[in-house]
Amino acid sequence: MAKSKSTKRKRLEQGNVHNKLHNVSIEPRALQTVVSEDQLEETIDMLNLLSGYPHIIKSKQCKELRAAVYDFRQACTTGVNVAGGSP
Secondary structure (H helix, E strand, O other): OOOHHHHHHHHHHHHHHHHHHHHHOOOOOHEEEEEEOOHHHHHHHHHHHHHHHHHHOOOOOHHHHHHHHHHHHHHHHOHHHHHHOOO
């Protein structure tokens, strides 16, 4: 009986490992898997255009845009975030 419990436990553990492997989310490695080149180009153009009109950026209509840009900047691992500790 002890042998059957051991075998059953091993079989259940193998099933759990198999399920855990399928639940792991795979991070995209290329930008094109997240957004198309056209979308990226349009976004860059829009941000460049809006940067010339700070009074529009400060309006209520752009609140969500400002929040998204802030989140993007916080997630960024290059530039100011990395250079913060550098002289």
